[in-house]
Amino acid sequence: STASDAPSAAPSQFSGPGAARSARTRMRQQSSSPSTPRSPKVQKSGPPFRRYKSWAAEADDEELSLCRPVGSVFEARASLASSRTDDAEDGKPLLQRLVMHPEARHRLVWALVGACMLLCDIVVIPLQLATLLPEMESWQLASLAFWSIDIVLNFLTGRYEGRRVEMNIVKIAGSYLKTWFFVDFLTVAVDLVSCIMYWMEVSGSTGGSVRMVRSARLLRLLRLLRVLRLRRFVEVGTWLMNSIEAESTVVIARVFGLVCGILLLNHFIACMWYSVGSADEADSWLGRAGLYGASPSHAYASAIHWSLTQFTPATNNLSPVSLSERLFACAVVLVALITF
Numbered sequence: 001s002t003a004s005d006a007p008s009a010a011p012s013q014f015s016g017p018g019a020a021r022s023a024r025t026r027m028r029q030q031s032s033s034p035s036t037p038r039s040p041k042v043q044k045s046g047p048p049f050r051r052y053k054s055w056a057a058e059a060d061d062e063e064l065s066l067c068r069p070v071g072s073v074f075e076a077r078a079s080l081a082s083s084r085t086d087d088a089e090d091g092k093p094l095l096q097r098l099v100m101h102p103e104a105r106h107r108l109v110w111a112l113v114g115a116c117m118l119l120c121d122i123v124v125i126p127l128q129l130a131t132l133l134p135e136m137e138s139w140q141l142a143s144l145a146f147w148s149i150d151i152v153l154n155f156l157t158g159r160y161e162g163r164r165v166e167m168n169i170v171k172i173a174g175s176y177l178k179t180w181f182f183v184d185f186l187t188v189a190v191d192l193v194s195c196i197m198y199w200m201e202v203s204g205s206t207g208g209s210v211r212m213v214r215s216a217r218l219l220r221l222l223r224l225l226r227v228l229r230l231r232r233f234v235e236v237g238t239w240l241m242n243s244i245e246a247e248s249t250v251v252i253a254r255v256f257g258l259v260c261g262i263l264l265l266n267h268f269i270a271c272m273w274y275s276v277g278s279a280d281e282a283d284s285w286l287g288r289a290g291l292y293g294a295s296p297s298h299a300y301a302s303a304i305h306w307s308l309t310q311f312t313p314a315t316n317n318l319s320p321v322s323l324s325e326r327l328f329a330c331a332v333v334l335v336a337l338i339t340f
Helices: 017-032 055-065 073-085 105-129 137-154 169-178 181-203 210-243 247-279 285-289 296-311 323-339
Strands: 159-161 164-166
Touching: 105 137, 105 210, 105 247, 137 181, 159 169, 164 169, 169 181, 181 210, 210 247, 247 285, 247 296, 247 323, 285 296, 296 323
Parallel strands: none
Antiparallel strands: 159 164
16 A cells, blocks of 8 residues: 555554443443532632731830931930830829830920020129129029029939839939939029029119128029039930931030030139139239229120130230239139140
């Protein structure tokens, strides 16, 4: 046969009665065997099932949310403290609910305002003691009101005990009474009595007695106890320094703080130098320099110039004349030597 007739002529196992019989057998087996039905798709109806979190899971999520980046270290600490105390505030007394975290934003703002008020008092009070600046009634009233409110707020501000913040109002009050309450109360009381005596002096009810004048000067001198509050505001400066990440900014801030401290020291020395010179009108550095009757600004500029020259290698045309002035100048030189 030819090549085209080979496939048809060749015998095949799928042809003949045996192949038909086997095909019928396979069809019979398929019809008799149970087919595995496909599982029908279940249509979801209604809202999906919602799984509610437990209280512990919500607390964990709240703690994890506090690990997100925040604007400053103060906000992180304050938010952590508030999150831990929000659930426990129900059922507490009213005064306990008013207790503030020491690093809360509004408390830090109040502390910064207090630092500015304290700086103004430190500058103004020595000038008033040296009679270079008259008494300012409005400023005294504002200072008295501010520091009176500050005493109340100190009873409502948490305190650090090591690494833990004490928020119990009873323990806060006990700690404040043992530490800074006496100094704060004394300065406020001195301000109050000083205002009363100033009003009596202005109204003429004192009669210009020497005893009342001396008492008024002593009270003004006691107002300098407010300088002791600088130690409290050092903590605010420490918190601010800890929040700064740039090392160059920290160095600049520290240098600025040292310069401000030296300027404040020279301000005190200048006021005392003017007071020593004005005590003896006959023979003093004020008379030699021809500053009697000069304006207070000119006299203060000369005094602060003399004070700065004691701390730096500079020259000036002012020199002590009386014994008290020379002794005071020697003490200033020793202070400058220790400072540098």
